[in-house]
Amino acid sequence: MSSTPTRERRCELLAAAAHEEIVPLAERLLADGALPEPTVLKSPETGMVVLQVREPVEETRFYLGEVLVTECSVEVAGVPGWCMRPGDDRVAALSGALLDALAAAGGPATAEIDALCAAVAERHASQDAAEWADVTATTVVFEELT
Amino acid sequence: MGYSGVRGGQEAIAAAERLARRDRLGGTSRWLELDQVTGRLGLAVDRVMGEAGLWAPELAARAIRQSRGDLLEAAQLLRAHRSTLPRLAYSSPVPAVALRPVRRIAPAYRNPPGGQVLGATDDYTPRILDLTDEDTARATAPPPRRPATAGAPVVAPDPTVPPVGLPPAGLLADRRDPADPDPFDITRAPARPGVPRSARLTAMARAETGSLTHLWYLVTQAPRNAQPEIPLELRRGHLPLRIEHPFTGSPVTVAGVRVSEARTVRPDARPHPDGSRFDIGYGLCLGDNEAKALAMAGLDLLVHRDKTTNRLEQRVLTALDGPELAGYLEHLKLPHYVDFRSIVDRLRALQAPDPEEGL
Numbered sequence: 001m002s003s004t005p006t007r008e009r010r011c012e013l014l015a016a017a018a019h020e021e022i023v024p025l026a027e028r029l030l031a032d033g034a035l036p037e038p039t040v041l042k043s044p045e046t047g048m049v050v051l052q053v054r055e056p057v058e059e060t061r062f063y064l065g066e067v068l069v070t071e072c073s074v075e076v077a078g079v080p081g082w083c084m085r086p087g088d089d090r091v092a093a094l095s096g097a098l099l100d101a102l103a104a105a106g107g108p109a110t111a112e113i114d115a116l117c118a119a120v121a122e123r124h125a126s127q128d129a130a131e132w133a134d135v136t137a138t139t140v141v142f143e144e145l146t
Numbered sequence: 147m148g149y150s151g152v153r154g155g156q157e158a159i160a161a162a163e164r165l166a167r168r169d170r171l172g173g174t175s176r177w178l179e180l181d182q183v184t185g186r187l188g189l190a191v192d193r194v195m196g197e198a199g200l201w202a203p204e205l206a207a208r209a210i211r212q213s214r215g216d217l218l219e220a221a222q223l224l225r226a227h228r229s230t231l232p233r234l235a236y237s238s239p240v241p242a243v244a245l246r247p248v249r250r251i252a253p254a255y256r257n258p259p260g261g262q263v264l265g266a267t268d269d270y271t272p273r274i275l276d277l278t279d280e281d282t283a284r285a286t287a288p289p290p291r292r293p294a295t296a297g298a299p300v301v302a303p304d305p306t307v308p309p310v311g312l313p314p315a316g317l318l319a320d321r322r323d324p325a326d327p328d329p330f331d332i333t334r335a336p337a338r339p340g341v342p343r344s345a346r347l348t349a350m351a352r353a354e355t356g357s358l359t360h361l362w363y364l365v366t367q368a369p370r371n372a373q374p375e376i377p378l379e380l381r382r383g384h385l386p387l388r389i390e391h392p393f394t395g396s397p398v399t400v401a402g403v404r405v406s407e408a409r410t411v412r413p414d415a416r417p418h419p420d421g422s423r424f425d426i427g428y429g430l431c432l433g434d435n436e437a438k439a440l441a442m443a444g445l446d447l448l449v450h451r452d453k454t455t456n457r458l459e460q461r462v463l464t465a466l467d468g469p470e471l472a473g474y475l476e477h478l479k480l481p482h483y484v485d486f487r488s489i490v491d492r493l494r495a496l497q498a499p500d501p502e503e504g505l
Binding site: 007008011012015045046047048049050051052053054055056057058059060061062063064065066067068069071073080082084085086087088127128130131134135136138139140141142144 | 235267
């Protein structure tokens, strides 16, 4: 059984999940009646987040650029849910917010949402590890010719 | 210069657009999928996102397809689209140490802590056009990276691969600014000489790559800049986009970008104000674009050193923006015949014999 992630961690994993992972689950929970009638507090909106960087020379901040994201807020049985994801997939952002609210409410679907989050976390850790294994294989020690 | 409006030729313009559309989408070639552009032309996608100032790989791929591979035009399209989008939030400031590297080389050091991690690079491969026949090239294409086997121990990326240290203490002027001023937003106010360094860094991060690297090359070759420039470190990697969670206020990572980063030093050959130390410059840009990061670091250093004039700062702030220069070039193709006719009239008047001459 998957452990329940923190609220922030759950949002990170729902943001990193694929459309095919979260949209069918949210649709099924809605169709099953497991979701009380949700209220959309903020419709999915595509916009930008300014990426602010602290550079190392003066240790001051500058704006590197902006990142395309889609944000959505909902409320399910009085419990708010929120999602911000990279890209412009509004359906996925709405689904993420619904799943966040449902998991925060602690209903019967929580275990399923936790399992989805665990699968996303494992996949990303595995991908990062595979990338890192490839990268470390290119580590070189230069020798000086004397 | 004034401009006169013109009208007419709507049918001809529509026909010209149809021709351009046919060049773009017609013909017998297969439909170009967006994932082919992002997957096979990744450096072009990165370059367009960097110059547009917006991390949006799919939209950048659309722009490249629409512009038929004209990256300057693609950056213009993406920058224009960017201007239609609302700003939803500002990220928490992310420090350079948060970068998860996939490549790190340190030209100033032989064996830095963590090693020289070459990553994916053709730096040590002869630059020879690959003439392998298509069937062989397809057959020998490497497979996609496979995730680690399920259940196998996961080796997390090593966060201890540190950014290479600065030169030994005392050899680099301490430029830390404890005031931590708010960054200058060049998208909301014009950046002109005298703006804070944060404006220059943003302007260079969004600069047209060719213009930036050319300016760096031009300036770095000048006799007054003869001291050697040596990169301390060049990195590529992943940078998280973190914002405050709207309910808890705690940081939450909602997305990530890939970046290229460079730090470079030059000794200061002049005895004053302090010829016994290095100057340092910093470069950071969206995507895999090492040339841009290196040139940005070099120019950051040289502008800092150029304290007596603002000539280089002015060029950095005003001459490197791709959509700006492309827009100016494009406008030259629009009708100018009213201006031209008035200049012709003026020149004829100047050349006409003076009626009072010979009286």
